[in-house]
Amino acid sequence: QLQLVESGGGLVQPGGSLRLSCTTSGDPLDNYAVGWFRQAPGKEREGVMCITAVGGRTDYVNSVKGRFTISRDNAKNTVYLQMNNLKPEDAGAYYCAARRTLYYCSTSPANYDYWGLGTQVTVSA
16 A cells, blocks of 8 residues: 655745655555646646656656656655746646556556645745
């Protein structure tokens, strides 16, 4: 069983940056693909970026291309989401999720088994 805890959310002005962290426990992170997701009020949860367990390959949605970066530090059991040039439409609750698979990751929430409780990101002047 894997537990995930997100941190790093907060209030930032448009154009600003935040780095979210997803720290896991209960099982080594090495065997898990991890994804970041977000959900704005009244909207469905959407995938943002993901990273494979092996090889560190990533996938992302077009709306964050060139602005967001995902990385992982398995020694620290932590996955990061660096968000730059934030826009008001990036606001919402951000969640990380994990699936025990080595060579694949997905930005579809349905493909993940373990979820954190989320951290709030607000982008406002």
